[in-house]
Amino acid sequence: MHTEFELVHPLERDGDKRVIADVPPPARAIDLRDIQIILKTSERCNIACRYCYFFFSDNQTYKEHPPLIGAKVISDLVAFLQDGLRTMPGVRTLTIGFHGGEPMLQRRRDFDATCEALIQGLASMVELDLVIQTNGMLINDAWIDSFARYNVRVGVSLDGPASLHDLDRIDHMGRGTHERAIRGLNQALAAYRAGVLKREPSVLCVINPNVDARALYAYFREELGLRVFDFLLPEGELSAAPTAYGRFLVDLFDCWVEEGNADLGLRFFRALIAKFSGHSSFIFPVGADPVRSAVFKVSSDGRLYPDDVLHHSTWNTPALKETTLAEWLASPYFRDMANLAAPSQCEECCWVKVCGGGHPWNRFEADGGFDRPSSLCDGLKPVFARVYRYLLSIGVPQDRLLNVLSID
Secondary structure: OOOOOOOOOHHHHHOOOOOOOOOOOOOOOOEEEEEEEEEEOEOOOOEOOOOOOOOOOOOOHHHHOOOEOOHHHHHHHHHHHHHHHHHOOOOOEEEEEEEOOOHHHOOHHHHHHHHHHHHHHHOOOOEEEEEEEEOOOOOOHHHHHHHHHOOOEEEEEOOOOHHHHHHHOEEOOOOEOHHHHHHHHHHHHHHHHOOOOOOOOEEEEEOOOOOOHHHHHHHHHHHOOOOOEEEEOOOOOOOOOHHHHHHHHHHHHHHHHHHOOOOOOOHHHHHHHHHHOOOOOOOOOOOOOOEEEEEEEEOOOOEEEOOOOOOOOOOOOOEHHHOOHHHHHOOHHHHHHHOOOOOHHHOOOOOHHHHOOOOHHHOOEOOOEOOOOOOOHHHHHHHHHHHHHHHHHOOOOHHHHHHHOOOO
16 A cells, blocks of 8 residues: 655745745755654555555565554654654654554554644644545544544545556455545545544545546546645656656646646645745755755654665664664764765756756665666656746746756
Protein backbone atom coordinates (compact mmCIF):
# COMPACT_ATOMS: atom_id res chain seq x y z
CA MET A 1 0.00 0.00 0.00
CA HIS A 2 1.20 3.47 -0.80
CA THR A 3 0.86 5.65 2.27
CA GLU A 4 2.56 8.94 1.59
CA PHE A 5 0.58 11.65 3.38
CA GLU A 6 0.19 15.25 2.36
CA LEU A 7 3.11 17.17 3.77
CA VAL A 8 2.56 20.91 4.01
CA HIS A 9 5.26 23.48 3.42
CA PRO A 10 5.75 25.79 6.41
CA LEU A 11 4.92 28.91 4.40
CA GLU A 12 1.38 27.63 3.89
CA ARG A 13 0.72 27.09 7.58
CA ASP A 14 0.22 30.80 8.14
CA GLY A 15 -2.66 30.77 5.68
CA ASP A 16 -0.44 32.09 2.88
CA LYS A 17 -2.26 30.98 -0.28
CA ARG A 18 -0.30 33.19 -2.67
CA VAL A 19 0.75 31.49 -5.86
CA ILE A 20 3.72 33.84 -6.30
CA ALA A 21 5.52 35.44 -3.39
CA ASP A 22 5.35 39.24 -3.24
CA VAL A 23 8.94 39.57 -2.08
CA PRO A 24 12.18 37.95 -3.21
CA PRO A 25 13.38 35.05 -1.07
CA PRO A 26 15.36 36.22 1.95
CA ALA A 27 19.04 35.38 2.26
CA ARG A 28 19.68 34.06 5.76
CA ALA A 29 20.63 30.87 7.56
CA ILE A 30 18.39 27.83 7.29
CA ASP A 31 15.61 28.04 9.86
CA LEU A 32 14.08 24.70 10.87
CA ARG A 33 10.52 25.46 11.91
CA ASP A 34 8.67 22.32 10.89
CA ILE A 35 9.09 18.64 11.78
CA GLN A 36 7.05 15.95 10.09
CA ILE A 37 7.03 12.36 11.34
CA ILE A 38 5.84 9.26 9.52
CA LEU A 39 4.69 7.11 12.44
CA LYS A 40 4.35 3.43 11.58
CA THR A 41 1.51 2.45 13.89
CA SER A 42 0.99 -0.73 11.85
CA GLU A 43 3.58 -2.54 9.76
CA ARG A 44 1.08 -4.90 8.20
CA CYS A 45 -1.66 -4.25 5.64
CA ASN A 46 -5.07 -5.63 4.73
CA ILE A 47 -4.43 -5.10 1.00
CA ALA A 48 -1.56 -5.86 -1.37
CA CYS A 49 -1.01 -2.99 -3.81
CA ARG A 50 1.14 -4.12 -6.71
CA TYR A 51 3.29 -0.96 -6.60
CA CYS A 52 3.77 -0.91 -2.82
CA TYR A 53 7.24 0.35 -1.87
CA PHE A 54 6.93 -0.79 1.73
CA PHE A 55 6.19 -4.51 1.43
CA PHE A 56 7.24 -5.40 -2.11
CA SER A 57 10.64 -3.74 -2.40
CA ASP A 58 14.17 -4.89 -1.64
CA ASN A 59 13.86 -3.49 1.87
CA GLN A 60 12.09 -6.03 4.06
CA THR A 61 12.86 -4.53 7.48
CA TYR A 62 9.16 -4.53 8.36
CA LYS A 63 9.47 -8.29 8.97
CA GLU A 64 11.75 -7.53 11.91
CA HIS A 65 9.29 -5.08 13.48
CA PRO A 66 6.16 -5.67 15.57
CA PRO A 67 2.96 -5.70 13.51
CA LEU A 68 1.51 -2.94 15.71
CA ILE A 69 3.15 -0.13 17.65
CA GLY A 70 3.02 -0.38 21.44
CA ALA A 71 2.29 2.10 24.21
CA LYS A 72 5.95 2.03 25.31
CA VAL A 73 7.12 3.28 21.90
CA ILE A 74 4.56 6.10 22.02
CA SER A 75 5.76 7.06 25.50
CA ASP A 76 9.37 7.04 24.28
CA LEU A 77 8.41 9.16 21.26
CA VAL A 78 6.68 11.77 23.42
CA ALA A 79 9.70 12.00 25.73
CA PHE A 80 12.09 12.19 22.75
CA LEU A 81 10.09 15.05 21.21
CA GLN A 82 9.54 16.91 24.49
CA ASP A 83 13.27 16.95 25.15
CA GLY A 84 14.02 17.95 21.57
CA LEU A 85 11.49 20.76 21.41
CA ARG A 86 12.90 22.28 24.59
CA THR A 87 16.30 22.58 22.90
CA MET A 88 14.87 23.69 19.52
CA PRO A 89 12.51 26.58 20.33
CA GLY A 90 12.36 27.68 16.69
CA VAL A 91 10.23 24.65 15.73
CA ARG A 92 6.67 25.90 15.35
CA THR A 93 4.77 22.97 13.86
CA LEU A 94 4.91 19.22 14.36
CA THR A 95 2.99 16.94 12.00
CA ILE A 96 2.59 13.30 12.99
CA GLY A 97 1.17 11.08 10.28
CA PHE A 98 -0.29 7.71 11.27
CA HIS A 99 1.00 5.28 8.65
CA GLY A 100 1.37 1.67 7.74
CA GLY A 101 0.86 -0.69 6.14
CA GLU A 102 -2.67 0.19 7.12
CA PRO A 103 -2.75 2.31 10.29
CA MET A 104 -6.40 1.48 10.98
CA LEU A 105 -5.42 -2.14 11.70
CA GLN A 106 -4.48 -0.75 15.12
CA ARG A 107 -7.26 -1.18 17.67
CA ARG A 108 -9.29 1.99 17.96
CA ARG A 109 -8.80 2.22 21.72
CA ASP A 110 -5.04 2.07 21.17
CA PHE A 111 -5.31 4.74 18.50
CA ASP A 112 -7.27 6.91 20.96
CA ALA A 113 -4.64 6.34 23.65
CA THR A 114 -1.89 7.33 21.20
CA CYS A 115 -3.69 10.54 20.28
CA GLU A 116 -4.25 11.34 23.96
CA ALA A 117 -0.57 10.82 24.76
CA LEU A 118 0.62 12.95 21.86
CA ILE A 119 -1.80 15.79 22.57
CA GLN A 120 -1.22 15.84 26.34
CA GLY A 121 2.55 15.63 25.96
CA LEU A 122 3.17 17.94 23.00
CA ALA A 123 0.26 20.28 22.18
CA SER A 124 1.36 22.87 24.74
CA MET A 125 4.86 23.04 23.21
CA VAL A 126 4.16 23.25 19.49
CA GLU A 127 1.38 23.46 16.94
CA LEU A 128 0.51 19.75 16.69
CA ASP A 129 -1.07 18.37 13.53
CA LEU A 130 -2.33 14.76 13.54
CA VAL A 131 -3.08 13.11 10.20
CA ILE A 132 -3.84 9.60 9.01
CA GLN A 133 -3.38 8.10 5.55
CA THR A 134 -5.54 5.03 5.03
CA ASN A 135 -6.92 2.84 2.28
CA GLY A 136 -10.32 3.81 3.68
CA MET A 137 -11.76 0.32 3.90
CA LEU A 138 -12.10 0.28 7.70
CA ILE A 139 -13.64 3.73 8.16
CA ASN A 140 -16.88 3.57 10.13
CA ASP A 141 -18.85 5.71 12.59
CA ALA A 142 -16.70 4.69 15.55
CA TRP A 143 -13.47 5.64 13.78
CA ILE A 144 -14.98 8.92 12.63
CA ASP A 145 -15.81 9.67 16.27
CA SER A 146 -12.11 9.21 17.09
CA PHE A 147 -10.99 11.38 14.17
CA ALA A 148 -13.41 14.09 15.30
CA ARG A 149 -12.42 13.88 18.98
CA TYR A 150 -8.72 14.36 18.23
CA ASN A 151 -9.12 16.56 15.13
CA VAL A 152 -7.25 14.06 12.93
CA ARG A 153 -7.02 14.99 9.26
CA VAL A 154 -8.08 12.01 7.10
CA GLY A 155 -6.40 11.10 3.82
CA VAL A 156 -7.63 8.22 1.68
CA SER A 157 -5.53 6.53 -1.01
CA LEU A 158 -7.62 6.24 -4.17
CA ASP A 159 -6.37 5.79 -7.73
CA GLY A 160 -9.53 6.83 -9.56
CA PRO A 161 -12.66 4.94 -10.65
CA ALA A 162 -12.84 1.18 -10.19
CA SER A 163 -11.45 0.50 -13.67
CA LEU A 164 -8.20 2.22 -12.66
CA HIS A 165 -8.07 1.77 -8.89
CA ASP A 166 -8.57 -1.98 -9.05
CA LEU A 167 -5.68 -2.50 -11.47
CA ASP A 168 -3.18 -2.25 -8.62
CA ARG A 169 -4.99 -1.73 -5.33
CA ILE A 170 -6.11 -5.29 -4.63
CA ASP A 171 -6.62 -7.32 -1.47
CA HIS A 172 -4.72 -10.48 -0.56
CA MET A 173 -7.18 -12.57 -2.57
CA GLY A 174 -6.58 -10.51 -5.70
CA ARG A 175 -9.92 -8.67 -5.54
CA GLY A 176 -10.28 -4.97 -6.27
CA THR A 177 -10.78 -2.66 -3.30
CA HIS A 178 -12.45 0.35 -4.94
CA GLU A 179 -15.97 -0.28 -3.68
CA ARG A 180 -14.78 -0.61 -0.09
CA ALA A 181 -12.44 2.39 -0.34
CA ILE A 182 -15.20 4.60 -1.78
CA ARG A 183 -17.57 3.57 0.97
CA GLY A 184 -15.08 4.73 3.60
CA LEU A 185 -14.19 7.92 1.75
CA ASN A 186 -17.85 8.88 1.29
CA GLN A 187 -18.50 8.29 4.97
CA ALA A 188 -15.63 10.61 5.90
CA LEU A 189 -16.79 13.24 3.39
CA ALA A 190 -20.36 13.05 4.74
CA ALA A 191 -19.03 13.55 8.28
CA TYR A 192 -17.12 16.62 7.15
CA ARG A 193 -20.11 18.09 5.31
CA ALA A 194 -22.26 17.50 8.40
CA GLY A 195 -19.72 19.35 10.56
CA VAL A 196 -18.63 16.26 12.51
CA LEU A 197 -15.11 16.39 11.06
CA LYS A 198 -13.67 19.89 11.09
CA ARG A 199 -11.01 19.21 8.47
CA GLU A 200 -11.82 18.21 4.93
CA PRO A 201 -10.75 14.65 3.97
CA SER A 202 -8.26 14.40 1.14
CA VAL A 203 -7.34 11.86 -1.53
CA LEU A 204 -3.91 10.81 -2.78
CA CYS A 205 -3.67 9.15 -6.18
CA VAL A 206 -0.61 7.34 -7.50
CA ILE A 207 -0.02 8.47 -11.08
CA ASN A 208 -0.65 5.92 -13.81
CA PRO A 209 0.85 7.74 -16.81
CA ASN A 210 -1.09 5.60 -19.26
CA VAL A 211 -4.50 6.98 -18.29
CA ASP A 212 -6.33 10.13 -19.37
CA ALA A 213 -5.40 12.83 -16.86
CA ARG A 214 -8.41 14.95 -17.81
CA ALA A 215 -10.84 12.10 -17.22
CA LEU A 216 -9.25 11.32 -13.88
CA TYR A 217 -9.37 14.97 -12.83
CA ALA A 218 -13.06 15.11 -13.80
CA TYR A 219 -13.76 11.97 -11.78
CA PHE A 220 -12.30 13.49 -8.62
CA ARG A 221 -13.85 16.92 -9.11
CA GLU A 222 -17.23 16.21 -10.68
CA GLU A 223 -18.19 12.69 -9.67
CA LEU A 224 -16.74 12.67 -6.15
CA GLY A 225 -16.93 16.42 -5.54
CA LEU A 226 -13.44 16.54 -4.04
CA ARG A 227 -11.64 19.79 -3.31
CA VAL A 228 -8.54 18.31 -1.67
CA PHE A 229 -6.66 15.73 -3.71
CA ASP A 230 -3.20 15.25 -5.13
CA PHE A 231 -1.13 12.99 -7.36
CA LEU A 232 2.03 11.11 -6.49
CA LEU A 233 4.93 10.43 -8.79
CA PRO A 234 6.64 7.04 -8.49
CA GLU A 235 9.33 6.55 -5.91
CA GLY A 236 12.11 4.53 -7.48
CA GLU A 237 11.55 2.40 -10.58
CA LEU A 238 9.26 3.86 -13.26
CA SER A 239 6.44 1.87 -14.85
CA ALA A 240 6.60 3.89 -18.10
CA ALA A 241 8.87 6.28 -19.97
CA PRO A 242 9.52 9.58 -18.15
CA THR A 243 7.87 11.47 -21.02
CA ALA A 244 4.59 9.67 -20.29
CA TYR A 245 4.58 11.10 -16.77
CA GLY A 246 5.34 14.51 -18.26
CA ARG A 247 2.36 14.37 -20.61
CA PHE A 248 0.11 13.33 -17.73
CA LEU A 249 1.28 16.22 -15.56
CA VAL A 250 0.97 18.82 -18.33
CA ASP A 251 -2.63 17.72 -19.01
CA LEU A 252 -3.35 17.76 -15.28
CA PHE A 253 -1.89 21.25 -14.92
CA ASP A 254 -4.07 22.50 -17.78
CA CYS A 255 -7.17 21.12 -16.02
CA TRP A 256 -6.18 22.88 -12.81
CA VAL A 257 -5.56 26.20 -14.57
CA GLU A 258 -8.73 26.00 -16.67
CA GLU A 259 -10.89 25.46 -13.60
CA GLY A 260 -9.46 28.61 -12.03
CA ASN A 261 -10.39 27.51 -8.51
CA ALA A 262 -7.98 29.17 -6.05
CA ASP A 263 -9.24 26.94 -3.22
CA LEU A 264 -8.29 23.79 -5.09
CA GLY A 265 -4.74 23.20 -3.91
CA LEU A 266 -2.98 20.47 -5.83
CA ARG A 267 0.17 20.19 -3.78
CA PHE A 268 2.49 19.24 -6.65
CA PHE A 269 1.67 22.35 -8.70
CA ARG A 270 1.65 24.69 -5.72
CA ALA A 271 5.09 23.42 -4.80
CA LEU A 272 6.34 23.86 -8.36
CA ILE A 273 5.00 27.39 -8.62
CA ALA A 274 6.62 28.15 -5.27
CA LYS A 275 9.92 27.09 -6.80
CA PHE A 276 9.48 29.66 -9.55
CA SER A 277 9.15 32.29 -6.82
CA GLY A 278 12.43 31.14 -5.27
CA HIS A 279 11.11 29.00 -2.44
CA SER A 280 11.79 25.43 -1.39
CA SER A 281 9.24 22.69 -0.77
CA PHE A 282 8.99 19.06 0.24
CA ILE A 283 8.45 17.96 -3.36
CA PHE A 284 11.21 20.20 -4.76
CA PRO A 285 13.51 20.35 -1.74
CA VAL A 286 16.41 22.36 -3.16
CA GLY A 287 15.77 26.10 -3.01
CA ALA A 288 16.59 29.48 -1.56
CA ASP A 289 13.86 29.52 1.06
CA PRO A 290 15.52 29.41 4.49
CA VAL A 291 12.43 27.91 6.15
CA ARG A 292 12.83 24.15 6.02
CA SER A 293 11.09 20.99 7.16
CA ALA A 294 12.69 17.84 8.55
CA VAL A 295 10.91 14.61 7.65
CA PHE A 296 11.67 11.23 9.18
CA LYS A 297 10.12 7.90 10.10
CA VAL A 298 9.52 6.16 13.42
CA SER A 299 8.98 2.42 13.01
CA SER A 300 6.70 0.26 15.14
CA ASP A 301 9.70 -0.89 17.21
CA GLY A 302 10.68 2.70 18.07
CA ARG A 303 13.61 2.97 15.70
CA LEU A 304 14.33 6.15 13.73
CA TYR A 305 14.76 6.05 9.97
CA PRO A 306 15.72 9.00 7.75
CA ASP A 307 13.00 8.28 5.19
CA ASP A 308 10.08 5.96 4.50
CA VAL A 309 11.11 5.26 0.91
CA LEU A 310 14.90 5.49 0.84
CA HIS A 311 16.99 2.96 2.68
CA HIS A 312 20.70 2.27 2.86
CA SER A 313 22.59 -0.05 5.18
CA THR A 314 25.11 2.69 6.08
CA TRP A 315 22.49 5.12 7.40
CA ASN A 316 22.22 5.40 11.15
CA THR A 317 18.91 4.10 12.55
CA PRO A 318 19.02 4.55 16.33
CA ALA A 319 16.21 3.80 18.74
CA LEU A 320 14.36 6.75 20.24
CA LYS A 321 16.12 6.29 23.58
CA GLU A 322 19.58 6.11 22.00
CA THR A 323 19.75 9.68 20.69
CA THR A 324 18.26 13.16 20.98
CA LEU A 325 16.26 15.06 18.39
CA ALA A 326 19.09 17.56 17.86
CA GLU A 327 21.65 14.76 17.40
CA TRP A 328 19.34 12.91 15.05
CA LEU A 329 18.75 15.95 12.84
CA ALA A 330 22.51 16.62 12.77
CA SER A 331 23.33 13.09 11.58
CA PRO A 332 25.05 12.63 8.20
CA TYR A 333 21.87 11.87 6.24
CA PHE A 334 20.17 15.13 7.25
CA ARG A 335 23.39 17.11 6.78
CA ASP A 336 23.71 15.69 3.27
CA MET A 337 20.07 16.39 2.46
CA ALA A 338 20.32 19.99 3.70
CA ASN A 339 23.22 20.57 1.32
CA LEU A 340 22.12 18.32 -1.52
CA ALA A 341 23.42 19.79 -4.75
CA ALA A 342 22.33 19.10 -8.31
CA PRO A 343 24.44 16.48 -10.09
CA SER A 344 27.19 17.81 -12.33
CA GLN A 345 25.25 16.58 -15.40
CA CYS A 346 22.53 19.12 -14.58
CA GLU A 347 24.70 22.23 -14.46
CA GLU A 348 23.89 23.35 -18.03
CA CYS A 349 20.14 22.69 -17.78
CA CYS A 350 18.00 25.84 -17.74
CA TRP A 351 15.66 24.28 -15.14
CA VAL A 352 18.30 23.29 -12.60
CA LYS A 353 17.38 26.06 -10.15
CA VAL A 354 13.81 24.80 -10.14
CA CYS A 355 14.49 21.09 -10.27
CA GLY A 356 17.70 20.91 -8.25
CA GLY A 357 18.39 17.57 -9.91
CA GLY A 358 15.02 16.15 -8.88
CA HIS A 359 13.51 14.69 -5.76
CA PRO A 360 15.93 12.48 -3.79
CA TRP A 361 13.56 9.53 -4.22
CA ASN A 362 14.17 9.61 -7.97
CA ARG A 363 17.92 10.25 -7.73
CA PHE A 364 19.11 7.68 -5.25
CA GLU A 365 21.15 4.61 -6.17
CA ALA A 366 22.61 2.26 -3.59
CA ASP A 367 26.08 2.46 -5.17
CA GLY A 368 26.21 6.13 -6.16
CA GLY A 369 24.00 7.83 -3.61
CA PHE A 370 22.26 10.95 -4.95
CA ASP A 371 24.80 11.82 -7.63
CA ARG A 372 22.55 11.36 -10.65
CA PRO A 373 19.71 13.37 -12.22
CA SER A 374 16.13 12.39 -11.54
CA SER A 375 14.92 9.33 -13.39
CA LEU A 376 11.95 11.54 -14.33
CA CYS A 377 14.15 14.25 -15.89
CA ASP A 378 12.87 13.97 -19.48
CA GLY A 379 9.31 14.05 -18.23
CA LEU A 380 9.66 16.98 -15.84
CA LYS A 381 11.25 19.38 -18.33
CA PRO A 382 8.01 19.85 -20.35
CA VAL A 383 6.14 20.42 -17.08
CA PHE A 384 8.58 23.16 -16.04
CA ALA A 385 8.22 24.75 -19.47
CA ARG A 386 4.40 24.65 -19.26
CA VAL A 387 4.36 26.28 -15.82
CA TYR A 388 6.88 28.90 -16.99
CA ARG A 389 4.61 29.84 -19.92
CA TYR A 390 1.60 29.99 -17.62
CA LEU A 391 3.31 32.37 -15.22
CA LEU A 392 4.27 34.65 -18.11
CA SER A 393 0.67 34.57 -19.33
CA ILE A 394 -0.68 35.81 -15.99
CA GLY A 395 1.75 38.72 -15.90
CA VAL A 396 4.69 37.50 -13.85
CA PRO A 397 7.65 39.54 -15.17
CA GLN A 398 10.01 37.52 -17.29
CA ASP A 399 13.07 39.08 -15.71
CA ARG A 400 11.86 37.91 -12.32
CA LEU A 401 11.51 34.33 -13.56
CA LEU A 402 14.88 34.46 -15.29
CA ASN A 403 16.41 35.71 -12.05
CA VAL A 404 15.07 32.67 -10.20
CA LEU A 405 16.46 30.48 -12.97
CA SER A 406 19.80 32.34 -12.81
CA ILE A 407 19.61 33.10 -16.53
CA ASP A 408 21.05 36.41 -17.72
